[in-house]
Amino acid sequence: MRRLLAACLSAAIILLTNVALGQSIRLAVDLSDAPRNIFHSRLTLSAKPGPLTLVYPKWIPGNHRPSGPIANLTGLKITAGGQSIKWQRDPIDMYAFHLEVPAGAKDLQVSFDTITSGDSAGATGAAASTNVLDLNWNQVVLYPQETNSDAVEFEASVHLPAGWKFGTALPIKNQSDEIVEFNPVSLTQLVDSPLIAGDNYRQIGLNLTREDPVHVIDMVAESEAALAMTPQQTAAYHSLVAEAGALFGARHYTKYHFLYTLSDEVGHHGLEHHESSDNSVPERTLIDPELRLMEVGLLPHEFVHSWNGKYRRPAGLATPNYQEPMIGDLLWVYEGLTELDAGTISRGAGRDCGHA
Ligand SMILES: [Zn+2]
Numbered sequence: 001m002r003r004l005l006a007a008c009l010s011a012a013i014i015l016l017t018n019v020a021l022g023q024s025i026r027l028a029v030d031l032s033d034a035p036r037n038i039f040h041s042r043l044t045l046s047a048k049p050g051p052l053t054l055v056y057p058k059w060i061p062g063n064h065r066p067s068g069p070i071a072n073l074t075g076l077k078i079t080a081g082g083q084s085i086k087w088q089r090d091p092i093d094m095y096a097f098h099l100e101v102p103a104g105a106k107d108l109q110v111s112f113d114t115i116t117s118g119d120s121a122g123a124t125g126a127a128a129s130t131n132v133l134d135l136n137w138n139q140v141v142l143y144p145q146e147t148n149s150d151a152v153e154f155e156a157s158v159h160l161p162a163g164w165k166f167g168t169a170l171p172i173k174n175q176s177d178e179i180v181e182f183n184p185v186s187l188t189q190l191v192d193s194p195l196i197a198g199d200n201y202r203q204i205g206l207n208l209t210r211e212d213p214v215h216v217i218d219m220v221a222e223s224e225a226a227l228a229m230t231p232q233q234t235a236a237y238h239s240l241v242a243e244a245g246a247l248f249g250a251r252h253y254t255k256y257h258f259l260y261t262l263s264d265e266v267g268h269h270g271l272e273h274h275e276s277s278d279n280s281v282p283e284r285t286l287i288d289p290e291l292r293l294m295e296v297g298l299l300p301h302e303f304v305h306s307w308n309g310k311y312r313r314p315a316g317l318a319t320p321n322y323q324e325p326m327i328g329d330l331l332w333v334y335e336g337l338t339e340l341d342a343g344t345i346s347r348g349a350g351r352d353c354g355h356a
Contacts, residue, residue, distance in 0.1 A: 024153040024184055029140050031197070032161050032178070034133040037117040037126050041140040043110040047080075047101045053145040054087075054110065057138040057191065057322035058095045062271045062305075063122035064317060064328050069139060070094050072119060076112040080105035095323065096145060114139050118267075121194075121278060125267020132198035132220045132263050133161075134280060136271075138191045138322060149187040149321045156190060157181040165201035167218020169193045169257045169275035191322070192310075194271070194278045196220050196259045202227040204234055206241045206258075214255040215241045221262035226283045233286065240300055243345040244307075252311045258299055262286065270298045272305030300342040308338045 023046050030040035058068040078085040080102055090096035101108065116127035120134060127134045135158065143152055160166060160178045170193040171183040185193070198220025206215040217237060221227050237258070245251060257276040264283045271278040279302060281295045282288075309317075314334055316327025 024155050025143070027137075027141060027154050027156045027190075028159070029135065029137075029156065030159045031128075031133060031135065032159055034116075034128040034161055034197075035130040037115060037128050039114040039116055039127075039135065039140050041110075041112050041114065043108075043142060045108050045110070045144075046106055047108050049101050049103045049105060052099055052101050052108075053090075054097045054099070054142040055093075055145045055323050056095045056097075056142055059319065059322050059324065059326050060122055060138055061191065061317070061322075062273070062309075064326050064331060065122075066325070067119070067122040068095060068322065069114075069119035072115045072139065074113050074115060077110070079109045080107065097142070110142055112142075120267035121269045121271050121280070123267045123269035125269075127266060129222065129263055129265035131200060131222045132261050132266060133164075133196065134259075134261055134266065134278060135195040135197075136191075136278070137194065141187070141190070143187055143321075145323065147187075147321060149191070152187045153184045154187055154190045155182070155184045158195065160197050161199070164197045164199050165220075166195055166197035167201070167203065167216070167220070167257055167259050168195035169255060169273070170195065187321075192273045193276060194259060194273065196261055196278070198261070200224050200227060202229075204229060204237075206234075206238050208238055208242050212241070212245060213251055213253060215258075216256075217258040217260055219260045219262065222265060222283045226262040226286060229286050237299070240303065240345055244303060247341060247345055248307050253306060256303075256306065258303070260299070270302045272302045272309055274306055274310045277302030277305070297342065297346065300346045301338060304338045304341045304345065305334075308341065309334050 026044040028042045056068055056070055056073055058066045060067045078087050078099055085099050087097045087099040090098060120127035121136050158180050162178055172180060173183045174181040200221045200223060202219045204217045219227050253275045255275060259276055259278050261280040262283045262285055266280055268280050279298050282291050285291045285295045314330030316329055319326055
């Protein structure tokens with residue numbers, strides 16, 4: 001019975017979406033205007049004639065609420081074969097855009113801008129400054145309504161500001177100058193793999209053994225001086241990785257990137273992901289002992305979330321896409337157990353990693 005019901009639902013969804021399921025959507029994000037807090041998106045997707053609804057991610061993992069910054073989306077243009085296509089926003093759901101794919105059209109080109117001066121990663125504050133940027137992909141995509149985020153594939157690329165370097169867990173296919181192309185991944189993995197970049201960048205390897213997956217800290221900062229992580233701090237993060245391995249007994253990821261932005265110009269937050277965490281703190285956190293003490297628990301907490309919250313997730317938060325509401329009745333386990341485990345691995349790793 002369940003299989004029959006699933007087959008019927010799948011057929012209904014295919015009829016409704018007018019999109020070739022299992023297709024690959026190309027997404028080019030031009031970040032060259034990031035210092036002005038404008039990200040430019042250009043998507044190419046195959047479609048067949050008839051009604052189509054594109055949606056902007058609304059319920060954001062890690063935020064656990066409808067925090068997708070729809071008010072920041074502007075300049076939406078949709079074309080097919082060079083012809084402009086009219087779209088209409090849903091009168092109730094502000095995250096949905098309706099259009100009619102014209103006869104004979106095979107591909108749609110969709111472009112829009114995202115203003116990133118506020119609502120960065122579910123927190124207040126900007127996503128970028130003249131020296132750093134934080135790209136959360138949910139802010140720069142549209143996708144066909146009713147699509148399971150595991151079932152739609154994105155071939156993403158970014159155009160970085162000249163001379164900037166970047167860190168991300170997203171698998172890299174190609175890089176030349178400011179253009180970085182990534183391997184095709186599901187929308188789930190894309191949204192789960194933020195990218196930070198900046199003109200002051202430093203990467204530190206954290207592996208103690210060759211058997212473990214690669215662990216690194218990617219840091220971007222407003223100044224070169226802010227990247228001065230001491231050998232003691234580095235040693236503490238080495239130990240943090242080892243202590244997490246000892247506590248959990250296994251690693252479910254293929255690599256792990258601590259993305260660490262040090263800036264007073266952008267929003268401050270910590271956001272958990274499977275293979276990375278997106279952490280943003282004041283610029284002088286590594287070199288000011290008082291700031292260091294304030295922020296020292298952030299990386300251990302977000303690291304533990306990779307196990308508790310991502311690899312294992314409360315049922316109400318494991319939704320098929322970003323339009324489906326999340327139910328947060330088990331968030332007390334999600335956050336409470338994470339805080340307990342973060343304290344445990346920090347205690348083992350020493351004071352510089354969070355056990356004051
Ligand atoms: Zn948390």
